[in-house]
Amino acid sequence: MGTDDHGTANRRPPGVYLDNQATTPTDPRVVEAMLPFFTERFGNPHSTTHAFGWDAEEAVEQAREQLAALIDASPREIVFTSGATESNNLAIKGAARFHRERRPHVVTLASEHKCVLESVRQLEREGHRISVLPVKSDGLVDLDLLAETVDEETAVVSIMAVNNEIGVIQPLAEIAEICRDKGAYFHSDAAQAMGKIPLDVAALGIDLLSISGHKFYGPKGIGALYVRRRPRVRLEPLIDGGGQERGLRSGSLATPLCVGLGTAAEIAAAEMAAEGGRISALKSRLLEGIRRRLSGVALNGHETQRVAGNLNLAFEGVDAEALMRAMPRLAVSSGSACTSTAVEPSYVLRALGVADDRARSSIRLAVGRFNTEAEIDEAIDVLATQVARLRSEGSAAAE
Numbered sequence: 567m568g569t570d571d572h573g574t575a576n577r578r579p580p581g582v583y584l585d586n587q588a589t590t591p592t593d594p595r596v597v598e599a600m601l602p603f604f605t606e607r608f609g610n611p612h613s614t615t616h617a618f619g620w621d622a623e624e625a626v627e628q629a630r631e632q633l634a635a636l637i638d639a640s641p642r643e644i645v646f647t648s649g650a651t652e653s654n655n656l657a658i659k660g661a662a663r664f665h666r667e668r669r670p671h672v673v674t675l676a677s678e679h680k681c682v683l684e685s686v687r688q689l690e691r692e693g694h695r696i697s698v699l700p701v702k703s704d705g706l707v708d709l710d711l712l713a714e715t716v717d718e719e720t721a722v723v724s725i726m727a728v729n730n731e732i733g734v735i736q737p738l739a740e741i742a743e744i745c746r747d748k749g750a751y752f753h754s755d756a757a758q759a760m761g762k763i764p765l766d767v768a769a770l771g772i773d774l775l776s777i778s779g780h781k782f783y784g785p786k787g788i789g790a791l792y793v794r795r796r797p798r799v800r801l802e803p804l805i806d807g808g809g810q811e812r813g814l815r816s817g818s819l820a821t822p823l824c825v826g827l828g829t830a831a832e833i834a835a836a837e838m839a840a841e842g843g844r845i846s847a848l849k850s851r852l853l854e855g856i857r858r859r860l861s862g863v864a865l866n867g868h869e870t871q872r873v874a875g876n877l878n879l880a881f882e883g884v885d886a887e888a889l890m891r892a893m894p895r896l897a898v899s900s901g902s903a904c905t906s907t908a909v910e911p912s913y914v915l916r917a918l919g920v921a922d923d924r925a926r927s928s929i930r931l932a933v934g935r936f937n938t939e940a941e942i943d944e945a946i947d948v949l950a951t952q953v954a955r956l957r958s959e960g961s962a963a964a965e
């Protein structure tokens with residue numbers, strides 16, 4: 567076994583993890599609940615002829631109930647998938663393809679996750695009419711523009727609940743009302759919202775909701791799609807086979823992962839309110855600490871309409887990539903993408919109309935369940951020190 571600093575040894579990589587919007591550690595309580603289903607309780611939940619199958623099926627159905635309870639849905643409205651990428655593909659392509667004759671139109675926002683945007687692009691190649699709407703400078707949907715865009719030919723409107731880069735919370739109930747008026751389905755990618763804000767699909771008027779296990783302390787490789795039953799939402803499946811998950815997602819369910827997702831939902835339901843307060847306090851400590859030590863720090867995205875753990879900050883005059891290289895023990899990210907020729911600034915920040923140089927100086931800090939005050943203080947110190955150093959080097963070079 568390796569013993570270098572990059573986690574090849576069987577231990578936690580060094581440093582402070584503030585990238586909880588990329589993924590979260592699996593809660594140890596979740597891991598514990600999953601373990602028996604790898605070994606003793608290994609049955610195929612679709613085996614109906616013996617106790618091994620019944621046992622696994624019961625566990626899967628309990629997980630479905632736990633997940634449904636968190637969003638005030640019926641367990642029969644939950645379809646297990648491999649994650650939010652698959653859920654988003656199934657919701658958007660599934661709805662658009664089912665209704666392609668009478669409703670060939672699909673609507674989304676420019677600030678959505680790539681898997682939503684690419685699903686919509688694929689539908690365009692298949693002949694659907696698509697509208698990818700700009701967002702306001704605070705990252706929120708322009709409701710007037712949305713109302714003008716959605717029409718009687720719109721099959722589905724896909725707008726995320728919480729943005730993965732800037733943490734803003736979209737006005738879900740208002741969006742739902744616009745969709746309902748025109749008979750379009752409202753799909754929401756809730757990968758970043760689950761366990762952070764209440765998501766009552768009935769009260770909010772959401773027809774399709776995507777969930778990812780690993781964004782809220784569950785395992786990677788599992789997610790779910792909520793599919794409303796009344797009035798019934800019709801989808802064309804992406805995967806054909808044995809007809810599991812009401813024909814919408816064939817394939818044997820991964821019992822341990824389902825159990826993990828259900829347990830993560832159960833923990834979120836019990837702890838969301840208290841956890842929100844704790845994470846919000848840590849986030850404020852982080853922001854205040856940074857602002858006490860540095861000037862020229864700006865927040866991207868709406869000031870208040872946002873989830874507790876997210877900060878997307880622009881450090882004036884500092885290149886985010888250089889900053890991250892200078893802080894190898896602080897796990898944060900930028901939304902930028904490397905192309906063959908250059909580092910492209912975040913398309914989400916661009917969608918907000920953030921200038922390129924500000925986008926290039928922005929990083930995302932995402933506080934999560936397992937962060938401590940000591941870690942926040944360490945992060946403040948590292949950030950303040952390196953930003954100041956890079957700024958003084960920058961001005962020295964300019965002289």
Ligand SMILES: *Cc1c(COP(=O)(O)O)cnc(C)c1O
Binds near residue numbers: 652730758788
């Ligand atoms: C992480 C994420 C996804 C993809 O989820 P996976 O479960 O990793 O496929 C989709 N949308 C958003 C907003 C995300 O944050």
